[in-house]
Amino acid sequence: MFMLADHQFQVEGDVLPRDTDAATMRALLATNPRFRAPVAGAVYGTLLNDRVTLESMGEALAQPPYNAPPKAPILYLRPRNTWSGHGSRIAVPDAEPGVAVGGSLGIVIGHPGVHVGVAEAMDIVAGYTTLGDLCIPHESVYRPAVPLRARDGFCVIGPALVAKRHLINPEAVRISITVNGQPTFVTTTAACIRGVAQLLADVTEFMTLLPGDIVTLGAPHGVPIAHAGDAVQVRIADWEPLAFSLHAEDAVAAQARS
């Protein structure tokens, strides 16, 4: 059973998720540093849904190994080991040069979507959420970047799922990403090639989306790179920001052992 009424979230340590108004959630956030990832289905990321990213690839799109610009949506699965919630401490592999913080709007599915037309696509949407879609930066998008994306905790979600009525225009919503000590990266979803309805129509042409599934609108171009020791916030519109921190793998492992 999946139903989203207002703001749905699960305080770490609580047995079940709650669904409350924003003020009640804010009060709980003030006293509870950690929320669980509010996931009730599969989580899919969308690649190359940003005009600036595609433009930056320029001639390469027409050359090997790509040979042509993308036509259908390119998705990747965010498996369950990657899900983490607000307040998470995420291990960054020691050998890597940093982690790209793909702040993204997540679309939360409320009804099964199979071959949904653009005009009906919003009917399958229950709401939205905020994602910190992390990956180890990679230039080549020819092969699925599973070892660079499927790391434990690398898909930070929340703090809450937010009902659809709280976001009237998902195609012009502000996304800001802050990595401690650095200027805030600000963009909007307006640079997306496919908006929410078009993306859902084109995805459900080849695969069914189910209630509770989350599909990202995709990370914007030029997101910040964060490192072990950094505190990160991703904020969409005026919602409560999604906060998390990055730590060296050894430090997280030592804490887990203690």
Add this chain to the structure above:
Amino acid sequence: MKRGRVAYAGAIHTAYPDAHGVRLADGRICRETDVVWLPPVEVGTLFALGLNYAEHAKELSFGKQTQPLVFMKGPNALLGHRGVTRRPDGVVNMHYECELAVVIGRPAKGVAVADAMQHVAGFTIANDYTIRDYLENYYRPNFRTKNRDGATVLGPWFVDAQDVPEYDALELRTCVNGQETQRGNTRDMVTKVPELVAYLSSFMTLAPGDVILTGTPKGVVNVNVGDEITCEIGDLGRLVNTIGSDADFRRH
């Protein structure tokens, strides 16, 4: 031990092989065709390997991978034994892929190759369809090609690892309408089962229920609406599946 998951008379049951069909956990014996077969395990994360048999890679004009070509699939793709997989009208090349499927039984993070099999619960058979018409060279094989509804058939049985000590020397065989079209052996995998488990666990935590499809050998051919495809691997069983049309799915 072999066991499956079936729907029968309004409930989901564990089922065992029986001389007269299948025996449900509650003792009832049913004909194999009177139950609805579900994937034999509740699948967590679903991984698949591309180009993991050298002769198949050659067949597709690829050289040896520098590291395993891993991709993932969503729950929409799963289908049970005797299910119907849709072939959209107008596609030219849709092919089966008979694969040994490895089911994880214990959490695995950073495991050594020598210890990897301790994390494997058992095996089943997968038939992982590809529609090559939809291939694009971004995160290839892209979801439109590989993550289609009902395009990953699993079953009929889950078989405990202890009953498959020869997992690295199993014959794989696919027949289309009774005619053999593919034959291979798991000994020819480029990256073998324990190495795959160790590799995945080197960058992520594997959990019980995660399933790894280990790639297909040479011999993939196009299949058409109405075809019955049978995949057999060693003594694991015989996975049957048919191809349906857009009209079967009420799409015109």
